[in-house]
Amino acid sequence: xxxxxxGILGATGTVGQxxxxxxxxxxxxxxxxLGASARSSGKxxxxxxxxxxxxxxxxxxxxxxVSECDPKLFSECSIVFSGLDAEFAGEIExxxxxxxxxxxxNAKNYRRDPVVPLIVPTVNTEHFDVVKKxxxxxxxxxxxxxxxxxxxxxxxxxxxxxxxxxxGPIEKVTVTTMQAISGAGYPGVxxxxxxxxxxxxxxxxxxxxxxxxxxxxxxxNEDLSGFKLTDTVVSxxxxxxxxxxxxxxxxxxxxxxxxxxxxxxxxxxxNYRCEANKLGCFSAPKQPIHVFDExxxxxxxxxxxxxxxxxxxxxxxxxxxxxxxDIKFVSLVHNTVLGAAGAGILNAEVAVKKGLI
Ligand SMILES: NC(=O)C1=CN([C@@H]2O[C@H](COP(=O)(O)OP(=O)(O)OC[C@H]3O[C@@H](n4cnc5c(N)ncnc54)[C@H](OP(=O)(O)O)[C@@H]3O)[C@@H](O)[C@H]2O)C=CC1
Ligand SMILES: N[C@@H](CC(=O)OP(=O)(O)O)C(=O)O
Numbered sequence: 001x002x003x004x005x006x007g008i009l010g011a012t013g014t015v016g017q018x019x020x021x022x023x024x025x026x027x028x029x030x031x032x033x034l035g036a037s038a039r040s041s042g043k044x045x046x047x048x049x050x051x052x053x054x055x056x057x058x059x060x061x062x063x064x065x066v067s068e069c070d071p072k073l074f075s076e077c078s079i080v081f082s083g084l085d086a087e088f089a090g091e092i093e094x095x096x097x098x099x100x101x102x103x104x105x106n107a108k109n110y111r112r113d114p115v116v117p118l119i120v121p122t123v124n125t126e127h128f129d130v131v132k133k134x135x136x137x138x139x140x141x142x143x144x145x146x147x148x149x150x151x152x153x154x155x156x157x158x159x160x161x162x163x164x165x166x167x168g169p170i171e172k173v174t175v176t177t178m179q180a181i182s183g184a185g186y187p188g189v190x191x192x193x194x195x196x197x198x199x200x201x202x203x204x205x206x207x208x209x210x211x212x213x214x215x216x217x218x219x220x221n222e223d224l225s226g227f228k229l230t231d232t233v234v235s236x237x238x239x240x241x242x243x244x245x246x247x248x249x250x251x252x253x254x255x256x257x258x259x260x261x262x263x264x265x266x267x268x269x270x271n272y273r274c275e276a277n278k279l280g281c282f283s284a285p286k287q288p289i290h291v292f293d294e295x296x297x298x299x300x301x302x303x304x305x306x307x308x309x310x311x312x313x314x315x316x317x318x319x320x321x322x323x324x325x326d327i328k329f330v331s332l333v334h335n336t337v338l339g340a341a342g343a344g345i346l347n348a349e350v351a352v353k354k355g356l357i
Pocket of ligand 1: 009010011012013014016017034035037038039040041048082083084085086088089106107108149150151152182183184185186335336339340
């Protein structure tokens with residue numbers, strides 16, 4: 001296997017640190033360059049980053065000198081992963097793409113771009129087919145931007161995809177989230193705001209979930225020139241809760257056609273497999289959705305279940321009939337793994353298998 005050199009933009013942040021822990025010991029990708037702001041560039045990584053991971057900082061990374069986010073300094077990299085602050089990601093990621101370096105981004109900036117795939121790697125990797133159109137429009141041989149989703153979107157869209165595949169179009173969905181503080185980066189939410197408390201507002205989050213679900217569950221146009229969104233109506237309410245990692249969502253679903261039974265839904269979720277499984281990707285969860293039945297009525301829980309399949313699987317429980325919609329359930333995703341860095345890495349593994357990198 002040829003090991004590819006990779007760069008990380010925003011390497012000092014919450015998502016950047018998660019990239020480092022997931023890429024340490026990755027068999028296909030080797031960290032070659034770390035990028036961050038002018039505050040960090042020129043410093044050793046161990047002096048620039050305020051390391052907040054429970055796993056120790058890899059020794060090799062600790063001694064690396066942080067670079068500015070200038071594509072010329074990343075020319076040895078086959079891929080860059082971006083965990084950049086969205087205020088700066090737009091311009092920087094565009095520069096890397098223009099320099100023919102593929103960018104796998106966590107930032108929100110390009111998610112709505114008509115030729116940029118928005119991919120949750122256990123859901124809609126067929127959307128990679130639109131990369132060619134993006135490259136054609138910009139006259140690029142290798143460069144492209146592919147984004148992964150908002151972290152809460154990721155936890156919702158995996159079970160919805162399994163249901164849509166098995167039972168047809170979904171008419172409407174309500175989502176109420178309980179989101180971990182790591183989602184707000186570092187230093188993020190102040191302890192005086194979040195301890196002994198719930199904050200019922202996360203700026204822009206509800207709008208992102210309501211729109212992103214429809215692009216991810218949608219299809220590519222027949223000529224692969226872009227995407228067709230689903231007609232699903234999504235209503236989201238988002239809350240910040242005093243949990244470190246792991247976003248929980250309470251979801252209710254109404255199908256366009258006949259409602260399946262709870263048993264049928266459980267079976268569809270347990271049996272769900274994605275393209276990353278079929279391609280044999282290293283980070284793909286063996287079972288993308290872990291299902292809790294009545295024997296575990298109080299699961300999933302973030303502290304107990306966020307590490308399912310190293311954070312790449314979504315856990316679903318409390319599947320039951322709903323008196324207004326058809327069914328309701330609780331879903332849990334690791335917000336910095338499948339909801340962020342892990343999604344970028346598994347997307348890159350799929351892109352390599354598809355010959356795009
Ligand atoms: N946390 C999560 O669960 C999720 C986050 N995201 C998205 O991922 C991105 C990163 O989030 P998060 O890690 O939480 O954020 P952080 O605030 O923890 O980290 C931001 C990173 O961006 C770098 N940066 C800031 N300004 C610049 C600049 N001008 N030039 C170059 N680099 C810069 C910082 O470097 P320095 O240390 O030098 O300031 C740091 O490495 C965001 O776009 C976020 O919306 C997406 C999904 C989930
Ligand atoms: N807003 C998310 C994290 C995030 O940065 O999302 P996005 O990448 O969609 O901006 C949270 O607070 O948990």
